Amino acid sequence: MRDAEPSPRLAALLREREPLLILTGAGVSAESGLRTFRGPDGLWEGKDPAEVATPEAFRDDPVEVWRFYAARRKAAAAAAPNAAHLAIAAMESARPATMVVTQNVDGLHERAGTKQLVRLHGSLWRVRCVVEGREWEDHREDLGSLPPRCECGSLLRPAVVWFGEALPHEAWGKAAAAARRAPLVLVVGTSSLVRPAADLQEIALRAGAYVVEVNPEATPFSGLASERLAGRAGSVLPRLASLVRGRAEATA
Numbered sequence: 001m002r003d004a005e006p007s008p009r010l011a012a013l014l015r016e017r018e019p020l021l022i023l024t025g026a027g028v029s030a031e032s033g034l035r036t037f038r039g040p041d042g043l044w045e046g047k048d049p050a051e052v053a054t055p056e057a058f059r060d061d062p063v064e065v066w067r068f069y070a071a072r073r074k075a076a077a078a079a080a081p082n083a084a085h086l087a088i089a090a091m092e093s094a095r096p097a098t099m100v101v102t103q104n105v106d107g108l109h110e111r112a113g114t115k116q117l118v119r120l121h122g123s124l125w126r127v128r129c130v131v132e133g134r135e136w137e138d139h140r141e142d143l144g145s146l147p148p149r150c151e152c153g154s155l156l157r158p159a160v161v162w163f164g165e166a167l168p169h170e171a172w173g174k175a176a177a178a179a180r181r182a183p184l185v186l187v188v189g190t191s192s193l194v195r196p197a198a199d200l201q202e203i204a205l206r207a208g209a210y211v212v213e214v215n216p217e218a219t220p221f222s223g224l225a226s227e228r229l230a231g232r233a234g235s236v237l238p239r240l241a242s243l244v245r246g247r248a249e250a251t252a
């Protein structure tokens, strides 16, 4: 499938120096071999999110929930950032007023070198003590017997946001402020189904931003987007990055 070409308007906006907001979902990691949540081989296939991604599921069966997250940690550790992650990091270095807001928890944006990153739903690579509330980085390849425990003896949980849980206050505040301010927003690899993350693109539209959806499939947001590039992130984003870089190199 030939990926859609950016319009002249988008090409001009990409050459601006104004703030650029990039919102990403599981589709940006698809070409790294990580499964998305919905779709043919999605993570949720055969597993109802309520079974593994809610506080109730964790309360009822912490081992089952940890099996799901241990498998995702293993897959994410074995994956590498793909051309989409690298293009996003390149856009940020060519255009410093760039912010990346991700729903992903896999750590691939960080490994690709993205600096200004807001994680709306936490990280596979952080754990939290359910009693003390303390949270820290945990990159162990082998978590040992599940569920892992804190030194205090209490259960550790993945420091991710489950369904029914509030998003981290600071992360949401930064993301919503960026959505109100950035004149150009790229929405990459998300089904735009989960809220409040999916509200961000609508907040940006209402604030008058030019909002571009990059996705091989249509989503509930497609009809609202200012422009839609029907293609895979791994081939569309490097094209967009070359337009951002081109302007930067021209003025270097």
Ligand code: BV8
Pocket: 024, 025, 026, 027, 028, 030, 031, 036, 037, 038, 039, 042, 053, 103, 104, 105, 121, 160, 161, 162, 163, 164, 165, 166, 167, 188, 189, 190, 191, 192, 193, 194, 195, 196, 197, 214, 215, 216, 217, 219, 231, 232, 233, 234
């Ligand atoms: C909250 C973290 C309140 C852990 C995740 C109605 C009924 C029931 C509930 C609700 C409702 N309305 C709203 C809700 C609440 C609920 C919600 O939105 N439910 C949805 C399903 C209806 N939201 C919540 O519960 C949120 N919290 O509302 O709290 C509250 C407030 C105050 C105080 C207390 C409580 C919390 C939501 C966060 C859930 N956590 N993950 C983990 O990852 O395991 S959700 C998980 O799925 C992801 O984090 C992500 O956010 C989400 C959506 O996934 P996507 O990233 O979009 O991926 P998906 O597979 O869906 O789509 C992939 C896309 O990529 C596709 O479009 C595909 O075409 C495209 N693609 C594929 N390949 C490529 C590609 N694109 C580009 N290139 C490619 N190569």
